[in-house]
Amino acid sequence: MSRLVxxxxxxxxxxxxxxxxxxxxxxxxxxxAAIEITGRVTELDGKPLDNVILEIWQADAAGRFxxxxxxxxxxxxxxxxxxYRFRTLRPGAAQGRxxxxxxxxLYSGLMRQLQTVMFFSNASDPVLAxxxxxxxxxxxxDGPNRYRFDIRLRGGEETPFFDD
Amino acid sequence: xxxxxxxxxxxxxxQGVEQGYAQTARRWPSQPLVxxxxxxxxxxxxxxxxxxxxxxxxxxxxxxxxxxxxxxARLRIRVLDEDGAPLPGTVVEVWHCNSAGxxxxxxxxxxxxxxxxxYGAARLLTGDTGLIELRTxxxxxxxxxxxxxxxxxxxxxxxxxxxxxxxxxVTQMFFPGEPLNEADAILNAIRDPGARERCVAxxxxxxxxxxxxxxxxxxxxxxxxxxxx
Numbered sequence: 001m002s003r004l005v006x007x008x009x010x011x012x013x014x015x016x017x018x019x020x021x022x023x024x025x026x027x028x029x030x031x032x033a034a035i036e037i038t039g040r041v042t043e044l045d046g047k048p049l050d051n052v053i054l055e056i057w058q059a060d061a062a063g064r065f066x067x068x069x070x071x072x073x074x075x076x077x078x079x080x081x082x083x084y085r086f087r088t089l090r091p092g093a094a095q096g097r098x099x100x101x102x103x104x105x106l107y108s109g110l111m112r113q114l115q116t117v118m119f120f121s122n123a124s125d126p127v128l129a130x131x132x133x134x135x136x137x138x139x140x141x142d143g144p145n146r147y148r149f150d151i152r153l154r155g156g157e158e159t160p161f162f163d164d
Numbered sequence: 165x166x167x168x169x170x171x172x173x174x175x176x177x178x179q180g181v182e183q184g185y186a187q188t189a190r191r192w193p194s195q196p197l198v199x200x201x202x203x204x205x206x207x208x209x210x211x212x213x214x215x216x217x218x219x220x221x222x223x224x225x226x227x228x229x230x231x232x233x234x235x236x237a238r239l240r241i242r243v244l245d246e247d248g249a250p251l252p253g254t255v256v257e258v259w260h261c262n263s264a265g266x267x268x269x270x271x272x273x274x275x276x277x278x279x280x281x282x283y284g285a286a287r288l289l290t291g292d293t294g295l296i297e298l299r300t301x302x303x304x305x306x307x308x309x310x311x312x313x314x315x316x317x318x319x320x321x322x323x324x325x326x327x328x329x330x331x332x333x334v335t336q337m338f339f340p341g342e343p344l345n346e347a348d349a350i351l352n353a354i355r356d357p358g359a360r361e362r363c364v365a366x367x368x369x370x371x372x373x374x375x376x377x378x379x380x381x382x383x384x385x386x387x388x389x390x391x392x393x
Contacts (some may be wrong), residue, residue, distance in 0.1 A: 004246050005176050006381045008363055010336045013321060015267040017259050017285035019180045019338030020323075044190040055211065065208040071365055073210035091268045095204050102205055106334055111178035113332060127200045135342065146205070153191045162205050163197030164169055164206065164330050 009112035012053060016106075021052065022054055025076035027088040029048065033061070035090045037118070037139065039149040040082045048082025053106040054151075056086060063094030090120070090145075098123035105151065115162045118149045131160045167207050168388040169330045171199070176359035184314070185349045202330070209328040213255050214289055221286040224300035232282035234301030235265025236374040239365070241337070243294045246386045250294025257323035258298055259285045266307030268311055274306050299307045299374065317351070319346030326383030332385045377382055 028034035041052045055075045060067040072091070076084040091099045098119055101129050105114040119128055128134055136159055139147035152158050175218075180192035210216075225232050239258075242249045261267045261284060266276040268283055275373070288296040303318045320337040338345055345351055345364065354360045365377040 002248070003386065004244060004248055005173070005362070006246060007335050007380075007382045008177055008283055008332055008359050008382045010314045010350050010353075010363075010393070011176070012323075012334055013336075014271045015259065015261070015269040016321075017257075018269070019287065020217075020259075022288070023216060029351060035201070044174075047190075048214055049191075057205070059205070066211070068212075071210050071212060071216065073213065073216065097203065097205060102329060103328075104332060107191065109185070109191040111180055111185075111188060111192065111333060111350070114193070115330075121184060126203070127205075130198055130200050154194050158193055158195055160195070160198050161193050163172065163203065164200065 001120065011108055011111055012106040014051075014108040016051070016053060021051065021075065023078035024074050025084075025086050027072065027074045027086065031070070031089055033089060034087050035145045035147060037086045037147050037149055038142070039084060039151055041078050041084065041105070041135065041151045041153065042082055043153050044083070044155045046152070049078060050080045050082065052078040052082070052084070054078070054084050055103075055104040056088070056101050056105070058088065058101040059091040059094045061089050061092050063092035063099075064103065087114070093159070096126065098125035100125065105153075114151065114153070115160070115164065116151065116159055120147070133160055136160060166326045167204060167331070169207070169328070169386040170386070171385050175356040176224075176354065177374075181310045182349055182353045185353075187249040187296050205273070206330050207328045209325065209331070213325055214253070215253050218288060219289050219305050222288060222298065224282065224284060224286055224298065226281050230281050232301045233279045234282075234304075237300055237302045237338075238374045238376045239300060239320065239379065240376065241296050241298075241322070241350050241379045241381060242382045243290050243383060245326060245331070245383055250290075250292075251326060251383065252290055252292045252294055254290045254294070255287065255325050256290060258320060259322040260300070260303040261306060263301050263304050265304035269308070273309060276304070276306065286291065296321050302339065302375065314347065314349060315344055317342045317348050322381065324350065324381055324383060327385055331383040332386045333381060336363065337379050339377065340367050344371060
């Protein structure tokens with residue numbers, strides 16, 4: 001069967017509309033058992049980046065990706081200090097996977113999307129297993145129901161990213 | 165049926181750090197990206213995204229006294245998967261600058277005039293045949309901010325969701341016959357000439373008062389079981 005070639009990805013550029021970036025970082029809505037995930041996104045030399053777009057995809061608390069009552073997709077943008085914030089549910093373990101949150105990063109100067117994954121602990125997981133610097137993918141507890149997950153695009157303590 | 169995602173082809177996708185685009189060397193990872201197995205997390209995706217991202221503004225050109233400056237254009241953009249199957253009901257975000265090359269955005273410090281009748285952002289849902297249609301004006305060219313030394317050709321930014329998490333596509337659409345296309349660091353980061361050509365829309369002959377541009381986006385994914393790396 002003939003196959004079409006996927007369209008070339010290109011950078012988001014610096015002018016992604018502000019209103020597109022906002023209003024989708026609360027996945028938990030009316031659920032009371034919400035957690036908060038925050039972190040700083042930095043480039044080479046640790047410089048924080050403003051208006052980075054982060055999208056997440058995760059399972060519900062029972063590890064399901066097809067719950068009609070909980071959409072595991074969200075989007076946030078970093079502020080001038082490079083900080084993003086999501087309010088969501090703590091995902092459950094799913095079909096052989098440890099609890100995790102998938103991250104997709106879009107930004108000016110990133111020629112295509114970057115993907116990484118946040119874990120809650122150094123648990124047995126087939127995706128975490130292929131990463132050398134595992135500790136950089138494990139969120140740090142930051143108070144009750146709060147987790148910190150910094151993303152370093154390049155340079156010291158660089159976050160591991162996936163190619164798919 | 166399950167979706168399968170195959171590795172990116174380095175000839176048809178940008179590789180990260182580009183000479184002539186300084187920011188790429190500060191932001192693209194220095195370590196090699198890691199191949200991972202694909203399972204339910206990577207090969208599922210949001211089903212009701214239009215709830216969170218509702219459609220806005222199907223017409224950016226306006227009419228009469230509210231008409232935006234510039235050449236009227238109708239963009240017909242079709243979204244397909246790698247098997248050529250259309251994607252109906254998928255969200256498409258579109259944004260571009262005005263006919264003078266100015267974005268309504270705090271990051272745009274370019275000394276070009278704002279058009280009070282133009283706001284260059286739309287969000288649409290594809291129809292049954294995977295098609296969106298957007299009436300707008302053709303964007304202008306502009307100098308790239310804070311990198312120095314090159315002009316972006318007229319282009320339209322596009323953000324699309326495919327069937328699964330790994331089929332997310334953010335790209336740009338270019339216009340045919342633009343001399344700035346030849347030297348654009350972003351378009352030319354794609355090594356394969358055919359792949360670059362597919363990022364340029366086709367002008368359809370029209371006797372109406374709008375130029376018609378047809379374009380096709382192919383999101384990643386074929387039918388079939390996942391292949392482990």
